[in-house]
Amino acid sequence: xxxxxxxxxxxxxxxxxxxxxxxxxxxxxxxxxxxxxxxxxxxxxxxxxxxxxxxxxxxxxxxxxxxxxxxxxxxxxxxxxxxxxxxxxxxxxxxxxxxxxxxxxxxxxxxxxxxxxxxxxxxxxxxxxxxxxxxxxxxxxxxxxxxxxxxxxxxxxxxxxxxxxxxxxxxxxxxxxxxxxxxxxxxxxxxxxxxxxxxxxxxxxxxxxxxxxxxxxxxxxxxxxxxxxxxxxxxxxxxxxxxxxxxxxxxxxxxxxxxxxxxxxxxxxxxxxxxxxxxxxxxxxxxxxxxxxxxxxxxxxxxxxxxxxxxxxxxxxxxxxxxxxxxxxxxxxxxxxxxxx
Ligand SMILES: C[S@@+](CC[C@H](N)C(=O)[O-])C[C@H]1O[C@@H](n2cnc3c(N)ncnc32)[C@H](O)[C@@H]1O
Numbered sequence: 355x356x357x358x359x360x361x362x363x364x365x366x367x368x369x370x371x372x373x374x375x376x377x378x379x380x381x382x383x384x385x386x387x388x389x390x391x392x393x394x395x396x397x398x399x400x401x402x403x404x405x406x407x408x409x410x411x412x413x414x415x416x417x418x419x420x421x422x423x424x425x426x427x428x429x430x431x432x433x434x435x436x437x438x439x440x441x442x443x444x445x446x447x448x449x450x451x452x453x454x455x456x457x458x459x460x461x462x463x464x465x466x467x468x469x470x471x472x473x474x475x476x477x478x479x480x481x482x483x484x485x486x487x488x489x490x491x492x493x494x495x496x497x498x499x500x501x502x503x504x505x506x507x508x509x510x511x512x513x514x515x516x517x518x519x520x521x522x523x524x525x526x527x528x529x530x531x532x533x534x535x536x537x538x539x540x541x542x543x544x545x546x547x548x549x550x551x552x553x554x555x556x557x558x559x560x561x562x563x564x565x566x567x568x569x570x571x572x573x574x575x576x577x578x579x580x581x582x583x584x585x586x587x588x589x590x591x592x593x594x595x596x597x598x599x600x601x602x603x604x605x606x607x608x609x610x611x612x613x614x615x616x617x618x619x620x621x622x623x624x625x626x627x628x629x630x631x632x633x634x635x636x637x638x639x640x641x642x643x644x645x646x647x648x649x650x651x652x653x654x655x656x657x658x659x660x661x662x663x664x665x666x667x668x669x670x671x672x673x674x675x676x677x678x679x680x681x682x683x684x685x686x687x688x689x690x691x692x693x694x695x
Contacts, residue, residue: 355400362415366422367395374426377477379488380445381434390438394429395422448488452476455492456509460502462585463640464509466664475508503588510586511659512553516598517560517605518654519686526561526650529681530568533649536679537575544577548648548675550639551584551656555593555632556602558582559624561652562631563606563614581645583637590634596624639668644675651676654685665691 355363371391375383399421406417453472457463464472476491483501485491495501517523537545545565549558558580569575584590603611603622615622637644639656651672657665669690672682684690 355405359405359414359418360396360400362411363399363418363422364392364396366415366419367392367399367426370419370422370426371395371430375430375434377474377481378430378434379477379480379486380449380473381430382437382441382445383430383434384437384439386439387433387437391426391430391433394433395425398425398429443487443489445488448492449473452488452492452495455495456502456505460506461641462506462509462638466640466661467659468661471659472509475511476505478508479505506586507588510553510584510589512584512586512589514553514556514655515602515605516556517564518556520605522654522683522686523560523564523605526564526652526683527568529650529683530565533681534568534572534575538572543575544579545575546645546647546649547578547580548645548651549580549582549632550637550651550653552582552589552593552634553584553586554589554598554602555582555596555634556598557652557654558593558632558634559596559628561650562628563610566614566628566631567610578631580632581648582632582634584634585636585638587636590636593634596629598622598624639671640664644671646675647677648675648680649677650681650683652683654683654688657684657688662691 371388375381375388375391381387399418402421404421406414408414408417453464457465476488479501480486480488480491482504483491483494485494495505533545537543547558547561547565549561552558562578562580565578565580569578582593584593599621603615606615611622614625614628616625617623653668653672657668660668676682
């Protein structure tokens, strides 16, 4: 590699290392380690057999930018975990201690959540509070119990909206039609749904609206129960109030909006006929008993946070709580995994 290219690679590495490790608290990112990371990246790229022979500086820059981005993760992992100086913190230990504190004091067991996601979410709180390390954050949490609420909000990622992922709701509508036909055929008059990981209530209310629509003109089904559960108590409180802003309702058709919502001071309130169909409760998948005899269980955009072991445990329990032939609806980017195929 010629000197000019080498300089380009070093500049790129310094720039990328400088900007992309801000959210890493699981490795040492002190100025010395950052410098070591840059040097390792440059050494690795210059020793590599993959090079670009181009006269065009723009093309060269783009090529080596990709190479630096490709190399940085493994190098940062190695150098950051083996700093060339005495390290004051064992980050693996303090990260575990933080999860332990959350579990002990707030009852949320995160040991089987995806570690990378947890690290990214926790980093947001450290950045926000200008706190340099997990150990300092543990102290901060002890002195500032209110921060626990913010951390909980950040970890639970309770974003949702009414009729989220509209194509899924076309399937749910079809599924309801089949379910109702089967119930009538078997002379059964009740339907039981469970929205597991319901966040702020948009999903269970969407289920209530969709089912109400499917049951129009069908008096044979006289009892509908919709259970909605979450591990975030603040979410459950919000959901029970059933008042939403316009952004949550962009997938609701004007017909359904007029039929099932009242507008007050620019906010949309779910009408009592829908509100009364849903009962909210605290339920933690990792530790609690599940419901029984569920016809349709929606658990969407929750599994992505869990590791395979926890996913499998939960799926086994879901199988037990569904009626034979019951339906499980998962998120668009989630799957049962190979063990269930
Ligand atoms: C992204 S929201 C999904 C909301 C809704 N299902 C949807 O798809 O729009 C994920 C929800 O899962 C909940 N959750 C996370 N861990 C949980 C657990 N162990 N038990 C129950 N709910 C959990 C979070 O509190 C959050 O409200």
